[in-house]
Amino acid sequence: MTRNQQILLDNRPQGEATESNFRLVTAEVPALQDGQVLVRHHYLSLDPYMRGRMNDSKSYADAQPLGEVMIGGTVGEVVESRNPKFARGDQVVGMGGWQEYSVVDGDAPGMLRKVDTTHVPLSHYLGAVGMPGVTAWYGLVKIIAPKAGETVVVSAATGAVGSAFAALAKARGCRVVGIAGGPDKCRYATEELGFDVCIDYREHGDIKAMSRALKEACPDGIDGYFENVGGYILDAVLLRANAFARVAVCGMIAGYDGQPLPLQNPALILINRMKIEGFIVSEHMEVWPEALKELGTLVGSGKLRPRETVAQGLAAAPGAFLGLLKGRNFGKQLVKITP
Known part of the structure; x- marks a missing residue:
């Protein structure tokens, strides 16, 4: 029997998540039934949405059950198959x-x-x-729907979503402004990802400072905003939004530990006749083929050069995940599971 290391959600966070919320165990891989495939994972994806799943509260998806393997995207290789659609050696992506x-x-x-x-x-x-x-594709194309020459802004600009957003928006003729943490990330945003400007939120840590920075970076105002963070950054964006601006709400990482995120001036939504729409990308599978085709072309042509932070070994996943929530990663956060 093949031994399989797993990380389970052992208990729910009380406020900020900690490594003690997780438990590393070893189990045996069961024998395959007809139609099943055994995948050996090479990489595990760590993503902010996982923090919300750890809470037992109302959300767009069921809470992560206690005592079960943590949810997460994986890529790997088929090592055994009892399904004619898959063969040993196939490279695959799934939710392993x-x-x-x-x-x-x-x-x-x-x-x-x-x-x-x-x-x-x-x-x-x-x-x-x-x-x-x-x-990134859905929020930009289907919700913000920018015209050439418009200004779009994205928070968490150098992460996996933000970096793809920049390439997609530049391909549509937009002025693209990012918000990221630290001079190294901002330099990467402008020098490698194609952002016109990147604002360091660590240098602009309240609504007034961020609003001033946005005014300078977006002299013609903001037409579209892709929201990953929430909090004072969203308040500052609303102050600089143009009439009929569109906001695609993907995440609110500032509130993932359970604290409320009140808006300081929600009347701006009415004054500017803004559209604000939250979305979950897994509910829009019909767009995936079109989006993946464009994204694959951008990567293959070198117009999108994503950076990765890779933790080594499954046991490193909890620490890497907590670092992701604090913005310690640079680009996409992965765990390399195979030696």
């Missing part, structure tokens, strides 16, 4: 979770997808050419 191996029903829609690593590295299918990239 925080573990070394997963047994997947190969016939279940959307559970496992073969990928081509000729021009796109396998790990990028968890970032720029995966769920985060499609998230």
Whole structure:
């Protein structure tokens, strides 16, 4: 029998998440049934949405059950198959979770997808050419729907979503402004990701300072905003928004530990006749093929050069995840599971 290391959610956070919320265990991989596929994971994706799933509260998805393998996107290799759609050696992307191996029903829609690593590295299918990239695509194309020459802003600008957003927005002729933490990230945003300007939120730590920085970076105002953070940054964006601005709400990482995030001046939504729309990318699978095609072309042509932070070994996942929530990662946060 194959031994399988797994990380379970052991208990729910009381406020800020800690490593003690997780538990590392070893289990045996069960024998495959007809139609099933055994995948050995090479990389695990760590994403901010996982923090919300750790809470037992009302949300867009069910809470992560206690005592079960943490949810998470994975890429890897088929090592055994009892399904004619998959063969040993196939490179695949799925939702295998925080573990070394997963047994997947190969016939279940959307559970496992073969990928081509000729021009796109396998790990990028968890970032720029995966769920985060499609998230950026949907928020930009379907909600913000920018015209050439408009100004769009994204928070968490150098992460997996923000970096894809920049390439997609520049391809549509937009002025693209990012908000990120620290001079190194801001330099990467402008020099490698194509942002016109990047604002360091650590240098502009309240609504007045951020509003001034946005006024300078966006002299013609803000037409579209992709929201990953919430808090005072959203308040500052609303102060600089143009009439009929559009806001795509993807995440509110500032509130993931449970504290409320009140808006200081919600009347601006009415004054500016703004559209604010939250979305969950997994509810829009119909756009994935179109989005992935464009994202794959951007990566293959070098117009999107995503950066990755890679933790080594499954046991490092909890610490890397907590670092992600604090902004310690640079680009997409991954865990390399295979040696």
